Amino acid sequence: MLASNQRQRVVDLCVDLSQRGFLAGTGGNVALRIDAELIAVTPSAIDYLSMTAADVCVVRLSDLEKVDGQRDPSVETGLHAQLLRQRPEVNCSIHTHQPIASACTLLGKPLHVTEAKARQRLGRRVPMIGYMPSGTGLLAGMVKRAIRSDSNAYLMRNHGVLCCGDSIESAIEAVETLESQALAWLRKGMSTHAHNHPEQADTLQRVRAVLGGIS
Ligand SMILES: [Zn+2]
Known part of the structure; x- marks a missing residue:
């Protein structure tokens, strides 16, 4: 089997991301560079927990x-x-529909990264890529125009996220860091907009139960 090692690494990566809730069901997909010409890519519409290395495509x-x-x-x-x-x-x-950062894609704005360590991983700003339907050349073209050398994470409007790194490990770190930065962004927005409105107390309490940490 061609590139069996890299294809198994894609399987292991998808199992890891699925078990931690970053890949839900068949949503999301990943690509790993094999060499200058080839990449290993997850197959379409497969349960990542039952995927084998032979299922992973070499493209x-x-x-x-x-x-x-x-x-x-x-x-x-x-x-x-x-x-x-x-x-x-x-x-x-790595493309995911991870819950918190995907929710932030509904806001239609870039995420400004505030923590120094997170900036090292993601860049100072996580761009917002405009909406185009999934799986289309239009979306790929939109991504092409948005790619920046200083940004390792992208929000895809009303859809999900795209993260990358020079290794599998650094790409996973970008996924994790983006989710925590998105959570901080949502908490900050909730605190800013909700704390002056006592009539929102019940709603805020329910949101706090999910997101935690809203002052
Ligand atoms: Zn998607």
Whole structure:
């Protein structure tokens, strides 16, 4: 089997992300650079907890032609390819519908990263990519225009997120860091807008039970 090691690493990555709630059901997908020409990509519509290395597709980066794999590549392969073509130092790209950061995509604004450590991982600003339907060339084109060399995380309007890193581990860290920064952003917004309105106390209490830490 071609690139069996990298394909197994994609399986392990997806199991890890699924077990921690970043990949829910078949939502989300990942790509891992194999070499200068090839990438390993998750297949379309599969339960990541039952996926095997043979299910993971090997795709040519230049034209998205499938070279090996038992299934069809993810419909978002083009989106990952845009990122991996433009950022040669990036080796792993992760698209998720992770709950908190995905909720923030409804706000339609970029996320300004405030913590120094998080800035090192994500960049100073997480851009907001405009909405286009999933799995389309239109969305991949929108991503292409948004890619920046100093940003390792992107919000995709009304959809989910795209994170990347020079290794699997650093891409996972970007996913985790983005989720915690998104939570801080939501808490701050709730505190700013809700604390002067006593009639919202019940609602705020319920939100606090979910998000925690809102003063
Ligand atoms: Zn998606």
